[in-house]
Amino acid sequence: MDYALQQLLNALAFGAEYSLVALGLAVVFSIMGLVNFAHGEIIGVSAYSVFLAAALGLTSPIVAVLLAVAAAALAAVAFERVAFRPVRYAPTTTGLLTAFGVSIVVQNLFMLLISPKPQSVSILNGLNQMWFFGPFAVSSLQVMELIVSGLTILALVLFLNRSTLGLAIRAASRDFATVRLMGIKANRVIATAFAISGALAGIAAVFIIARRGSVSPDLGFSLVLKAFVACVIGGFGSLAGAAAGGMLLGFIEVGLLVALPQEYGGFKDALTYVIIVALLVYRPEGLLGQRVELGDKEI
Amino acid sequence: MLSVDNLVVRYGAVSAVRDLSLKVGRGELVALLGPNGAGKSSTINALTGLVTPASGRIVLDGQDISRVRTEDRIRAGLTSTPEGRHIFANLTVGENLRLGAAIRRDPKGVRQDIERFLALFPVLSERYGQAAGTLSGGEQQMLAIARSLMSRPKLLLLDEPSLGLAPKIVVQIFDFIGELKAEGLTLLVVEQNARQALRFADRVYVVSAGTLRHSGPPSSLADEHGLFNLYIGG
Amino acid sequence: MARFEVSQAIEETASPPAAVAQPRAALTRSLIGGLVTSLPVLVVGLLILNFAPTYYTYLALGAFVNLIVVVGLQVFMGNSNIANLGHSAFVGLGAYGVAILSTPLAMKKLSIPNAPFGFATLQLDPVSSALIALIMVGIVAAVSGKVISRLSGVAATIVSLALLIIVHSVFLNWTNLFKGNQAFFGIPKVVGLPWMMVFSVVVIVLARLFKDSRWGLQLRASAQSPQAAAALGIDARRLRLMSWVLSALICGLAGVLYAYFAGTISPKLFYFQMIFNTLAMLILGGMATVTGAVTGVIVLSVGLEFIRSIESGVTIAGIQLPQLLGLSGVALGVVIVLCMAFRPSGISGRYELDELLSRLFRRNAK
Numbered sequence: 001m002d003y004a005l006q007q008l009l010n011a012l013a014f015g016a017e018y019s020l021v022a023l024g025l026a027v028v029f030s031i032m033g034l035v036n037f038a039h040g041e042i043i044g045v046s047a048y049s050v051f052l053a054a055a056l057g058l059t060s061p062i063v064a065v066l067l068a069v070a071a072a073a074l075a076a077v078a079f080e081r082v083a084f085r086p087v088r089y090a091p092t093t094t095g096l097l098t099a100f101g102v103s104i105v106v107q108n109l110f111m112l113l114i115s116p117k118p119q120s121v122s123i124l125n126g127l128n129q130m131w132f133f134g135p136f137a138v139s140s141l142q143v144m145e146l147i148v149s150g151l152t153i154l155a156l157v158l159f160l161n162r163s164t165l166g167l168a169i170r171a172a173s174r175d176f177a178t179v180r181l182m183g184i185k186a187n188r189v190i191a192t193a194f195a196i197s198g199a200l201a202g203i204a205a206v207f208i209i210a211r212r213g214s215v216s217p218d219l220g221f222s223l224v225l226k227a228f229v230a231c232v233i234g235g236f237g238s239l240a241g242a243a244a245g246g247m248l249l250g251f252i253e254v255g256l257l258v259a260l261p262q263e264y265g266g267f268k269d270a271l272t273y274v275i276i277v278a279l280l281v282y283r284p285e286g287l288l289g290q291r292v293e294l295g296d297k298e299i
Numbered sequence: 300m301l302s303v304d305n306l307v308v309r310y311g312a313v314s315a316v317r318d319l320s321l322k323v324g325r326g327e328l329v330a331l332l333g334p335n336g337a338g339k340s341s342t343i344n345a346l347t348g349l350v351t352p353a354s355g356r357i358v359l360d361g362q363d364i365s366r367v368r369t370e371d372r373i374r375a376g377l378t379s380t381p382e383g384r385h386i387f388a389n390l391t392v393g394e395n396l397r398l399g400a401a402i403r404r405d406p407k408g409v410r411q412d413i414e415r416f417l418a419l420f421p422v423l424s425e426r427y428g429q430a431a432g433t434l435s436g437g438e439q440q441m442l443a444i445a446r447s448l449m450s451r452p453k454l455l456l457l458d459e460p461s462l463g464l465a466p467k468i469v470v471q472i473f474d475f476i477g478e479l480k481a482e483g484l485t486l487l488v489v490e491q492n493a494r495q496a497l498r499f500a501d502r503v504y505v506v507s508a509g510t511l512r513h514s515g516p517p518s519s520l521a522d523e524h525g526l527f528n529l530y531i532g533g
Numbered sequence: 534m535a536r537f538e539v540s541q542a543i544e545e546t547a548s549p550p551a552a553v554a555q556p557r558a559a560l561t562r563s564l565i566g567g568l569v570t571s572l573p574v575l576v577v578g579l580l581i582l583n584f585a586p587t588y589y590t591y592l593a594l595g596a597f598v599n600l601i602v603v604v605g606l607q608v609f610m611g612n613s614n615i616a617n618l619g620h621s622a623f624v625g626l627g628a629y630g631v632a633i634l635s636t637p638l639a640m641k642k643l644s645i646p647n648a649p650f651g652f653a654t655l656q657l658d659p660v661s662s663a664l665i666a667l668i669m670v671g672i673v674a675a676v677s678g679k680v681i682s683r684l685s686g687v688a689a690t691i692v693s694l695a696l697l698i699i700v701h702s703v704f705l706n707w708t709n710l711f712k713g714n715q716a717f718f719g720i721p722k723v724v725g726l727p728w729m730m731v732f733s734v735v736v737i738v739l740a741r742l743f744k745d746s747r748w749g750l751q752l753r754a755s756a757q758s759p760q761a762a763a764a765l766g767i768d769a770r771r772l773r774l775m776s777w778v779l780s781a782l783i784c785g786l787a788g789v790l791y792a793y794f795a796g797t798i799s800p801k802l803f804y805f806q807m808i809f810n811t812l813a814m815l816i817l818g819g820m821a822t823v824t825g826a827v828t829g830v831i832v833l834s835v836g837l838e839f840i841r842s843i844e845s846g847v848t849i850a851g852i853q854l855p856q857l858l859g860l861s862g863v864a865l866g867v868v869i870v871l872c873m874a875f876r877p878s879g880i881s882g883r884y885e886l887d888e889l890l891s892r893l894f895r896r897n898a899k
Contacts, residue, residue, distance in 0.1 A: 091614070093616050096687070097616055097812070101868070104869070111862065116858050164398065170389060171398055174389055182398050182399055184401045228691045266706035269698060270706070277695055
């Protein structure tokens with residue numbers, strides 16, 4: 001029983017983290033069709049900001065958390081301003097490759113300016129403890145991950161449904177030109193979407209740093225690959241799909257960890273992807289996706 | 300109020316609008332008529348800034364807005380209800396109306412306006428919390444016009460309000476457009492359906508193949524019978 | 534905006550000398566075009582073969598492998614306009630295929646004594662090994678292509694990445710067969726620069742023939758305007774599958790050749806670094822044309838070698854610069870970003886070398 005509960009919490013926590021990152025990708029994709037491969041480097045910028053701040057003498061974990069989120073949001077907005085704005089109206093492949101290029105640049109900058117080797121960051125280690133509920137021992141990090149992700153998603157839903165800017169983001173996901181006809185500034189809508197996307201990545205970064213206790217240049221890359229896969233199984237561009245896809249991915253991974261014998265543990269990632277690709281054979285448009293009508297985005 | 304001088308719109312090598320000039324005076328309802336592909340929508344998109352004209356000047360209330368971004372043109376008081384309505388299908392009726400008022404900073408006034416339109420179109424009131432995509436075509440057109448009016452524009456551009464609607468609904472829509480004119484709103488209506496557009500028009504421009512062919516009062520079209528048939532038909 | 538794109542699309546699909554009225558003449562033209570495009574490659578290859586020191590010959594062999602990979606990448610990406618971020622998986626499969634089949638038994642005893650299916654006691658000649666390896670690549674490509682060709686562009690790209698990770702993970706973890714993280718050595722070194730040049734020319738001509746073929750034209754048309762193409766009865770899925778498999782086979786061939794000239798391979802060679810390098814080459818050169826693939830490889834191979842020499846720490850005017858690890862990565866990324874922003878069609882744009890030459894000739898003749 002204890003074991004089963006522990007694995008359930010594992011799956012939920014993994015799933016929550018994938019959902020956060022996948023949501024960030026989906027927010028940006030839904031309004032401007034950008035497949036943001038540089039999302040992992042937003043997590044990277046966030047993590048390295050915390051590393052640098054700690055190296056410069058920062059000791060407060062709370063400030064470190066705020067810094068992580070703010071740095072990620074800023075990095076996302078900056079990436080958009082510098083690299084993605086010139087290709088805003090270009091075909092999807094152009095944007096995708098641009099983002100891929102940005103990802104390579106930033107990853108290598110970490111290598112060049114800091115170090116190719118992982119750097120230790122202990123400022124957030126306090127978040128990772130064991131909590132005891134009667135007979136159960138659970139990881140505080142996983143519980144927090146679950147709660148914080150839940151609250152973040154709730155806040156996102158409220159923002160998208162209540163605020164004018166949130167409405168504009170939802171509207172822009174279908175028809176950007178008409179949103180501009182409402183007098184809403186395109187740049188503001190896009191900057192907001194990127195800031196949200198970055199903030200979500202920053203929250204994920206906090207948990208990653210706390211769990212690993214170190215940062216490395218490719219910190220966010222493999223996580224974002226998984227988040228992309230979550231988006232694809234959820235239905236690309238659908239926010240609910242991204243969140244659901246992330247959770248599903250968490251459960252598949254933990255399920256495989258439980259089911260696979262120790263010596264085959266290395267095949268976990270490969271099998272996860274195989275399962276997902278197999279799912280796509282049956283639902284090419286994803287679980288919650290719908291066939292996008294071509295011409296939907298035309299002026 | 301609005302004056303357009305020598306407007307040229309090109310898509311690559313194709314000229315959609317050639318050297319078009321027109322004027323809309325305060326409180327006027329001006330109809331811009333012409334067949335499919337005449338360059339009417341391109342003109343409207345150039346006026347709202349969604350396409351950048353190759354050359355020409357657009358002046359609104361004495362201010363040259365030719366190089367002003369779409370968003371800022373709306374803020375300057377020019378609004379358009381696009382062809383094909385383009386309501387936000389994934390948003391509710393209420394959310395559509397709220398987005399229409401995005402540039403306003405008077406929540407109270409916005410609420411009053413929403414109530415006014417709901418009273419005017421009881422259907423929208425019934426469907427207030429439903430996704431706008433579930434409305435019928437005519438209802439969507441009502442919503443689209445109401446949404447445009449939520450920004451309290453000085454000048455409203457209507458692009459093909461009759462497109463794809465049943466004749467009975469078209470009459471209703473134009474009745475409403477007539478009321479808007481009576482309230483003092485300035486309107487530029489682009490239409491293929493000349494009969495309806497001419498009911499309330501003060502003046503008429505006829506375009507075809509991107510070029511202005513005729514301008515004058517509605518009665519002038521009746522005189523030149525050949526022209527009427529050639530460019531407008533039915 | 535939308536209308537503009539359509540008019541451009543029509544222009545683009547109409548411009549190449551497509552197989553229209555006389556298929557035979559078009560075929561000849563395409564064949565000659567491919568040969569003209571491979572001329573620069575031959576010239577560079579012959580120069581190196583005759584004049585360059587050994588170190589450069591080794592570099593050139595690497596560049597030729599990249600060339601074949603990039604041409605393979607162009608076959609899928611250039612025609613279907615879908616980004617493929619998983620092609621180095623096929624390079625790896627080709628390389629490991631011949632490694633497992635052709636490595637001498639004495640070497641295998643050291644490296645993979647516990648290989649399953651009797652591979653530990655099997656040694657084939659290099660040619661049969663290559664053929665079998667390519668058949669394996671073809672099978673993996675056909676299965677993955679079945680999935681990828683059904684998906685929309687973005688999802689297809691993500692699945693191509695997933696494929697890369699799956700294959701890489703298998704290389705790493707199936708240690709009995711692939712030797713895991715360690716280098717697989719002892720592969721017979723049977724390929725030198727002359728063979729590499731021959732295969733490069735073959736592959737370039739093949740890519741060109743595909744591009745100009747009925748299938749290539751239809752695929753490009755459907756990439757530009759899916760609905761119009763579907764209305765003409767073009768089966769885009771089948772064409773995407775076809776170009777995916779051809780692209781994979783060419784990449785697999787590159788892997789085979791790499792293994793046969795280097796003699797030693799390891800999984801990390803066929804992972805993201807190769808994707809970065811070859812993708813940047815194709816984008817810089819221009820992915821719409823085979824000429825673009827060739828141009829990109831030549832320009833970036835030279836550029837990267839220069840940057841790598843700085844990266845490893847050079848001495849300029851008596852001052853020893855420190856190692857700058859990551860510099861070449863930054864340069865690659867910057868190339869991609871700048872290209873996409875300012876010249877998405879790359880250096881060579883929309884025209885093949887022979888088309889450019891004939892235009893130039895015609896203009897001068899006037």
